[in-house]
Amino acid sequence: MKLTRFFLFGLCLLIASVLGAADIPMQFQFADKVIDASDRAAYWRLNAAINQLLASPRSAALHLSGAKFHFATAQEKLLEQGVPAQYAYITVPESTGNIQAVSYKGALGLWQTMPATALRFGSTPSAMFDPAQNSQVAAKYLRFLIDKFNGDPLLVIAAWNTGEDNVDKAIARAGTTNFWRLQLHPETMDFVPKVLAYFIVDTQNLLGDLSVPSLAYVPSFQLPSSFKIGEELAEVKLKIKGDRVTIPRLTGYGKVGNLLRWNPHLNVYNWASISLPQDKTITVLVPKELRHDFVINLVLNLPNSVEVI
Structure with missing residues (x-):
């Protein structure tokens, strides 16, 4: 199984190089930390995630557009807890901005928050369909994870996806806190580079004309400030x-x-x-x-x- 996944990764990279797909920076900043992508495993996974988005640019733009409708609300709640605003990119692969989303595992709303997590941080499952309340719970949980994992964004995002206990066990098994050296569920090993890929594709404008701006969530049918009735x-x-x-x-x-x-x-x-x-x-x-x-x-x-x- 491991050999098969290794082969598929290599095949993806070969196809990407033939097609002339975008390459990733060797280092970039995310959530106030420098992410080192020169590690071979990091490079493979990040490159594959980015090129997967660029292979379907319209879908990537639609997913970013949906999530970024709520970035203003999400980032406001994050900053209230001292959480870097870039963590809002978690919502892109989680829900693509669908605040009514319910996963087969029971995860809810914009951040796909589990009911137990909502209760753990002082809210209720039903409140998770409100983007502000969901973002508030997400911000509190991310604050906890940042403190627990010394601000390492890769471990924080991994723990968000699979739970902090599973990350703790993986670190104990591997004897390292290097995310790329951990043995976690394949979904988690894909989720972390996917979040970073959306961040890179968006902030480096790799979608070109399909790129979308962040639009504030407008709860009371107010006109976004960048538009003027009667003109645009x-x-x-x-x-x-x-x-x-x-x-x-x-x-x-x-x-x-x-x-x-x-x-x-x-x-x-x-x-x-x-x-x-x-x-x-x-x-x-x-x-x-x-x-x-x-x-x-x-x-x-x-x-x-x-x-x-």
Whole structure:
């Protein structure tokens, strides 16, 4: 099994080199620490993780975009606990910004926090669907892990994924705190470089034109400060009358990513499947030149479900 994984890693690197994929820096800063990627195992795993993202750039951009809608909220809670803001990149592979996400193991919300962890740090499982409360629990847990593992980001992220007890046991077995020399669950050995890969791809703008800015989470339908009504975006006020109205239905099942980019406040809903609240009035922002077409689409396709007011 180990030989097979070794062979697959080598194959991935060979393909990446043939395709001319991006290479990783030998050293970079993450969470106030210098990450040394010159270690052969580190180089292989990080390079494979980065090139996997670059092989599907649109998916990588969508995942980053979804998570970064909530970066302002997440990083605010992290900084309150003295946790470096870069740890918010954990949310990209965890949930891609889906605050209603529930894993098969029962992990919840933006940070995919386990119910036991929520209780451990003074919250409740049901509160984990609120990005601010989930981020507060995550910040407290990360603060604990940072103190426990002397601020080593690799061990902190590993412990986040698999639990601090498993990392302690792996360190005891290996006789070293070098993450790349530990024998942890394959999921964890992949998760740590994946978080770092999203960080590198995003901060080094490796996605080019597909790169997305951080947008603040807007809980009360407030207009993001970088937009001006009447210039870039125009308001459309809607009353939801039907009981099966989802974000894709508002867009005619197209340009969902753009609608969420213009309306970070709508990301509080699991847009793929959760219906918008019936009898609720919401404000949707669309480019001024598209407002007419957007309204016509609603009138023609959702005449009994949505009222433009």
